[in-house]
Amino acid sequence: MSPTHRIATSVLIIGTGGSGLRAAIELAERGVDVLVLGKRSKSDPHTALAAGGINAALATMDPRDTWQQHAADTLTESYLLADPRIVRVVTEGAARGIGDLEQYGMPFAREEDGRISQRFFGAHTWRRTAFAGDYTGLEIQRALVNRAAQLQVAILDSVYVTKLLVKDNVVFGAYGFDLQDGSRYIVHADAVILATGGHTRIWRRTSSRRDENTGDSFRLALEAGGRIRDPELVQFHPSGLIEPEDAAGTLVSEAARGEGGILRNALGERFMARYDPERMELSTRDRVALACYTEITEGRGTADGGVLLDVSHLPREVIMRRLPRVYQTLLELQRLDITTTPIEVAPTAHYSMGGVWVRPEDHGTGVEGLYAVGEAASGLHGANRLGGNSLIELLVYGRIVGEAAAAHSAGLTTRQRSSTAEAEAGAEIDQVFGAVGREHLRPLQRALRDLMTEHAGVVRDEAGLRLGLTKLEDIEARSAELGVHPDLAGVQDLAHAFDLRSSTIAARATLEAALERRETRGCHNRSDYPALDQSLQVNLVWCGPGRLTRETIPSIPDDIAALMRDVSTAGKYAE
Ligand SMILES: Cc1cc2nc3c(=O)[nH]c(=O)nc-3n(C[C@H](O)[C@H](O)[C@H](O)COP(=O)(O)OP(=O)(O)OC[C@H]3O[C@@H](n4cnc5c(N)ncnc54)[C@H](O)[C@@H]3O)c2cc1C
Numbered sequence: 164m165s166p167t168h169r170i171a172t173s174v175l176i177i178g179t180g181g182s183g184l185r186a187a188i189e190l191a192e193r194g195v196d197v198l199v200l201g202k203r204s205k206s207d208p209h210t211a212l213a214a215g216g217i218n219a220a221l222a223t224m225d226p227r228d229t230w231q232q233h234a235a236d237t238l239t240e241s242y243l244l245a246d247p248r249i250v251r252v253v254t255e256g257a258a259r260g261i262g263d264l265e266q267y268g269m270p271f272a273r274e275e276d277g278r279i280s281q282r283f284f285g286a287h288t289w290r291r292t293a294f295a296g297d298y299t300g301l302e303i304q305r306a307l308v309n310r311a312a313q314l315q316v317a318i319l320d321s322v323y324v325t326k327l328l329v330k331d332n333v334v335f336g337a338y339g340f341d342l343q344d345g346s347r348y349i350v351h352a353d354a355v356i357l358a359t360g361g362h363t364r365i366w367r368r369t370s371s372r373r374d375e376n377t378g379d380s381f382r383l384a385l386e387a388g389g390r391i392r393d394p395e396l397v398q399f400h401p402s403g404l405i406e407p408e409d410a411a412g413t414l415v416s417e418a419a420r421g422e423g424g425i426l427r428n429a430l431g432e433r434f435m436a437r438y439d440p441e442r443m444e445l446s447t448r449d450r451v452a453l454a455c456y457t458e459i460t461e462g463r464g465t466a467d468g469g470v471l472l473d474v475s476h477l478p479r480e481v482i483m484r485r486l487p488r489v490y491q492t493l494l495e496l497q498r499l500d501i502t503t504t505p506i507e508v509a510p511t512a513h514y515s516m517g518g519v520w521v522r523p524e525d526h527g528t529g530v531e532g533l534y535a536v537g538e539a540a541s542g543l544h545g546a547n548r549l550g551g552n553s554l555i556e557l558l559v560y561g562r563i564v565g566e567a568a569a570a571h572s573a574g575l576t577t578r579q580r581s582s583t584a585e586a587e588a589g590a591e592i593d594q595v596f597g598a599v600g601r602e603h604l605r606p607l608q609r610a611l612r613d614l615m616t617e618h619a620g621v622v623r624d625e626a627g628l629r630l631g632l633t634k635l636e637d638i639e640a641r642s643a644e645l646g647v648h649p650d651l652a653g654v655q656d657l658a659h660a661f662d663l664r665s666s667t668i669a670a671r672a673t674l675e676a677a678l679e680r681r682e683t684r685g686c687h688n689r690s691d692y693p694a695l696d697q698s699l700q701v702n703l704v705w706c707g708p709g710r711l712t713r714e715t716i717p718s719i720p721d722d723i724a725a726l727m728r729d730v731s732t733a734g735k736y737a738e
Pocket residue numbers: 177178179180181182183200201202203208209210211212213214215216217218299300322323324325358359360361370371375376379380414513514536537538539550551552553554555557738
């Protein structure tokens with residue numbers, strides 16, 4: 164039997180991505196005792212993959228830009244499903260978020276006179292996306308890791324959290340295990356912040372890393388008594404790689420089309436002419452994704468189920484200068500030279516716009532002491548995310564949840580504990596580990612991803628979603644028959660078994676909400692309901708299997724509403 168580590172802290176943060184670290188810095192700067200747990204190296208979470216940039220109406224390039232215009236653009240792009248209060252907090256607080264990063268040493272690209280450079284991203288009225296080359300997320304993560312180290316924030320980034328410890332709707336810590344040696348962790352805390360990312364890994368093709376974004380936020384929050392808002396709203400990026408299988412979905416940057424890349428189907432047709440003859444490949448992300456999807460499903464795709472993205476007509480030096488990462492990635496993953504050969508791509512699941520239900524003021528979840536932040540949370544993006552808004556959300560709400568958790572901890576007079584809750588969390592791992600069932604993990608994970616891709620992908624309909632739910636029932640039943648064993652590399656199978664638990668819950672939430680949203684809005688395409696339905700301008704809140712409620716969205720303040728209009732995306736990137 165492995166030893167159990169018992170730790171007590173004031174605030175526990177789960178997740179070492181940008182949102183978790185920003186919250187940790189806030190707490191440490193306030194002198195609050197904080198511990199951060201993560202299931203992947205702190206230098207290499209999902210945040211480090213972000214390429215394009217981070218938004219704030221700094222007006223360094225376009226002096227007429229304001230946070231109000233940023234709010235209006237965000238609400239327009241959300242197809243009116245974003246919470247205007249959350250949008251206000253992020254857009255108004257964005258400049259401060261950038262200032263915090265500057266203080267932590269973030270090397271933003273600058274103009275010759277020292278101003279932070281800002282570039283156009285899709286559907287923004289003005290240039291407001293700050294960046295560092297095409298590795299903005301990596302630099303943000305480095306800056307946050309360095310600042311956290313200066314503050315001596317305790318980080319354990321090989322601990323998998325399996326359960327939140329809760330009694331009577333009050334959270335008091337979490338239970339987990341070490342990914343190397345299997346030893347157990349019981350952490351007691353006054354407040355817990357979930358910064359555990361989204362659920363895009365439950366599709367076959369995803370821009371997410373392997374074994375990340377497996378829907379852990381959904382399961383941890385739900386089992387603790389939280390709720391999930393708009394799980395069906397998932398952004399698909401048009402160009403993900405098809406091969407190799409274990410890297411399927413890896414992004415080919417939007418820059419490839421921005422620089423003049425051409426999309427063709429297997430018949431050699433430049434098919435965007437059918438969908439958006441004016442903007443062609445520079446159309447919006449959701450339209451290009453839908454076009455690629457339609458070509459593939461109507462039988463004009465390649466044998467492997469893709470379309471061809473071709474940059475080979477561009478001068479070699481342009482490719483080397485403007486698309487170095489794309490060139491490098493294709494060489495590394497496929498030994499393919501993009502200066503001579505087209506790239507086979509297909510739509511890939513990219514971003515969870517829905518997530519854990521949170522309050523606008525402090526991102527509390529309704530479970531006392533439990534907060535959610537970053538891609539784990541919801542409310543900012545509605546039915547379509549404005550490129551660059553995710554990174555700024557991490558900075559703004561990371562600070563706010565840190566502040567709120569500090570206040571919550573300071574205000575506690577008694578501390579909740581429950582040995583029963585701890586025993587149950589331990590028993591859950593015992594029951595999973597060493598189970599001798601006949602089912603294997605990887606085939607079940609694959610079956611889940613296949614069903615989500617087939618039945619809840621870019622385009623959905625009633626019959627397909629219902630069939631998806633039937634197949635999910637089968638996977639849920641087979642999951643009860645899993646065999647899970649220790650291996651030489653540690654206890655990876657145990658981690659995968661919990662990933663699968665989370666993913667099946669995230670899949671059920673997504674399928675049930677997608678079924679209920681009988682309309683086409685933003686990223687959510689229903690072939691049987693092709694129009695937007697005004698009566699569905701609501702958030703769908705999932706409280707567990709078969710339990711879905713509609714939540715009214717507060718109205719948009721008049722001064723912001725007056726600024727809302729469709730904005731051209733021609734020539735802009737939207738990562
Ligand atoms: C290729 C790519 C490009 C992007 N480009 C941009 C861009 O240009 N601009 C922009 O705004 N956004 C961009 N995004 C989106 C943005 O990067 C993410 O939404 C954001 O970084 C998420 O940060 P996070 O802190 O919420 O979560 P993450 O960075 O995903 O971190 C989650 C953390 O939680 C941990 N965790 C999860 N479950 C558990 C568990 N059970 N136990 C312990 N730890 C757990 C994980 O290991 C990880 O450390 C991009 C995304 C991708 C994939």
